[in-house]
Amino acid sequence: MLRQYELVERVKAYDPDADEDLLNRAYVFSVKAHGSQLRASGDPYFSHPIQVAGILTNLKLDDKTIACAILHDTIEDTVATHAEIKRLFGPEVARLVDGVTKLSKIETQTESERQAENLRKFLLAMSSDIRVLLVKLADRLHNMRTLHHIKREEKRRRIARETMDIYAPLAERIGMYGFMEEMQELAFRQLEPDASETIAQRLDRLRETTGANVHRISGAVEGLLRSKGIAASVTGREKRPYSIWRKMQAREMSFEQLSDVMAFRVIVDDVSDCYRALGIVHGRWPMVPGRFKDFISTPKNNGYRSLHTSVLLGSEAARIEVQIRTHLMHEEAEYGLAAHWAYKQGKDGAPAREAYPWIDDLLEVLQDAANPEELLENARLAMFQDQVFVFTPKGELHQLPGDSTPVDFAYAVHSDLGDSCVGAKVNGRVVPLRTRLINGDQVEIMKGKVKAPDPAWESFVASAKARAAIRRHVRHKRREELQAMGSKLLDAMAGRLQVALTDDILSPALGQLKLQDRPALELAMAENRLTDEEVSDALAPGAVVRAPRSRSTKAKAAAAISIEGLTPGVGFLLCDHCRPVPGDRIAGNRAPDGPICVHMIDCDLLVATGTDWLDVRWGAETAGAVARMAVVVHNQPGALASLAASIAANNANIVGLALKHRDREFHTDILDIEVESVAHLATIMAGLRQVKAVVSADRVRQ
Structure with a gap:
């Protein structure tokens, strides 16, 4: 564990102007507050926040963030209060500590609810100051390093799963690949212990046989570049067991079939040297088709920049992966946001939202969640790692989750565009809305006048933002429908009882039924949460409910169907695949040598017989x-x-x-x-x- 003077010296080494008194007071306060508390390992509890602070000093964070790390568990696990932290250490440190603190004292029904509310609170705090995320990631990293001390396997697996699903992707989202890879590796050991141990043993054997080859290949690449006038440092590294296991699962391959277990990193001085080095490497060794990626011209959402390629080396044509980047790119790839943390400029963490717009998207999908399970699902979807790069007609780049569709693209551009989407063109060609996008696609969204997302879209969208918006619309629409149904039922009930629904009648009835207002009563009736007898007894005690007269059902659909936008007298058919009904958004399409067919706007068959859509709509006389x-x-x-x-x-x-x-x-x-x-x-x-x-x-x- 870091001693008090060692921690202060670490901070002063990179920030001579740091508030030494603040750090000393925070250290002493944390030690006293945690007192004799012990961790599962048997170590004093205060060693944990001190180690978290030590991790953050490696990132060269400001003194207030270090103080927050030292104090981050005091409110949750000791008698210290938020007011006390604010009085002793100032409002900024208190706000950061509060953002990291869990809602441990709230009473929720299930573990998922508690986890979801903790996540919601943490993400809201993170959105106002990104330093909350940095402290939380360091906290989780140290907890994962000591996770093996927890005796209950169930608890270890729950923490590991949460780390894999939430915190490792969050680290990836801000470019902290070092944190991400270590958290994934530690979680992998708990979730798949047998697979982790097997792969580790095979890597040990591989290391014994290929160790000399790694040095030989690194030397060969470095020597080649230097002979061409490029100063470069080349290092070889083996992929981590979790990365290998994930690739084996995705490709359904055995360990022996993997040809790129080793990767080589080329570090050069500037961007122009990156592309020169790439040309030299490709000129010397054959490139593996489809394995080149340029993250310099099109960086990832988290700011990651590098050139990735794979080449076939030697007489055995061994496949190796090569990553080419500058020194600055390498530092950013390891530490992400923290690599360029400007404590000397006094930044408070809020400007990071401009560089990381996904934070606002994540908050939007979380706020749309209807229940804890949906919140956690949306969080996992929003941090989905696989990406596809697509463009607007104006050339603007958008990064979407893998398997995204034009609907996902529309919601990524703007929520209103997603809600009013009626069709899409990909690379100038009209396609169904469920079409999967691929890298480089140019997407144009056709916008309608009505904002009404189709509930069926939820079955094929890939992004959390799109899914949350569709679910929100469905919930609101269903509530409106139930409300309208309940209003009709209540009016019919009042008619049969021959009572007027005045305040004098409704107020005591609502009190008896323990409902707040008339809309609540209507909703309860529509959802069958109240019987007719209960409602009638509340509205008119002692009255007998007369059953409504049965009405003969009219063959509404047998009446003529009117479609406007067609030449009078021209015949048409309703698509037998999507079966549109009045109120659906529709479009017409003329099949070759056939009649006009009317489809729902997102029908798979709409584009099967041509690309010219007819602008049609339901006529006023359509009965059904x-x-x-x-x-x-x-x-x-x-x-x-x-x-x-x-x-x-x-x-x-x-x-x-x-x-x-x-x-x-x-x-x-x-x-x-x-x-x-x-x-x-x-x-x-x-x-x-x-x-x-x-x-x-x-x-x-x-």
Whole structure:
């Protein structure tokens, strides 16, 4: 453990103007506050915050950040308070400490809720001052280094999984690859101990046989570059066990089949030397096609810059990976944001948000989360590491998660563009919205007048921002639909009871039902959380509920369907694949030697017969159409009857029914239902989802 004077000397070595008194007071306060507390290893607890501070001195961080590291566990684990920290060490240090402190005292129902709220609070603090993230990463790194002292395997695995899913990607996002790789390696040992041990043993054997080759290859590359007038330092290193294991899993290969276990790093003086060195290496050894990446002209989101290539070396054509970068690029690749931390300029951490716009995107998707599980899922998606590089028509570069679609691109540009997206062109060609983008694609989004993302998009988008926005819209839309349904049910109930829904009637009724207001009552009725008897007894005690008269279902879809935008008298068909209904955004397309077909705007078949879309819309006289639904139902007596009763109660008619899957517990029914509009269909689905026998009810395509 670092002694007090050693820690202060470390800081003063790179920052002679550091507040020595602040560091000394923080050190003494932390030691006294933690007192006789012990860690799982048996060491005094205060050794942990001191070691965290020591890690941050290697990054040459400012004195207030070091003080925060020393004090970061005092509020959580001792009797110290935020007010006391603020009084003794100032508001800036207190704010940093509060940002790192967990919400350990909140009472939540589950571990996932506690974890999610801790993460939310930490990320909000990080968004206002990036130094909170630096302290948290150092804290997590030291905890991972001592994780093996924890006796409970379940706890070790939980901490390791959280590190792998959240903190290692966060380190990668700010370019701190040294932190990221060590955290991944330590977590890998806990999550896959057998695989970690096996790969480590094989690396040991490989090191014994290839050690001389590494020095020989490094010398050969360095000598070649120097002979061409380029001063370079070349080092060889083996990939870490986790990196090897991940590649083996992704490519379904054995250890022996991997040909690039060793990587060589070439460090030169300036950018022009990087490209000269690349040309010399490619001129001497054959390049492996598809393995060249230029992260200098197009840096990663975290600012990482380097040239990556693979070449075939020697008579055995051994494949080696070569990374070429400048000294500054190498320092930034190791320490990322911390590599150019300007404590002398007095930066307070907030400007980092301009350099790392993903922080704002991450906050946006977290705020859209409906529950703890969704929050954690969004956080993991938002920090997804694989990237694809695409361009706007104006040449602006956007980095998206791997397997992204035009919908992900639209939301990456702006949330409003995503909400109003109706189509896309990739490299000048109209494509379905579910098309996967690849590096170098130029994407143009076709924008509609209405902001209404399709719920079906959630099944194929890859980015957390897009998924969160779609889910938010679906939740709001579903709530509006349920609210409208509940309003109708309440008005119908009042009509049967012959009571006026005045404040004199509603206030005592709401009190009896323990609800806040009329919208809450309507929502409870729509969700079947209240029976008719409960509501009627609250509105008119002692009254008898008269069952509503059954109304004959009209064959709405049998009426003429009107499509505007076509020449009068021209025939058309509704696509049998997507089955549009009034209210869906639609477009027309003329098949070769065939009639015009009307599709939903994101139908896979829309572009199958040509690229010219017809601007069409539903006519005012359209009475309805047939929609198709998939309903998963518990395999129990009366399930189909309750399903049909719910559909009938919402004034709809089943015109087709097929059993798609059936097993011991569930069966899936495909239903064709006559509906008036998208809103009517949504009401039917909302009603079905409230039926106890129904597991799920969703609109489907052919």
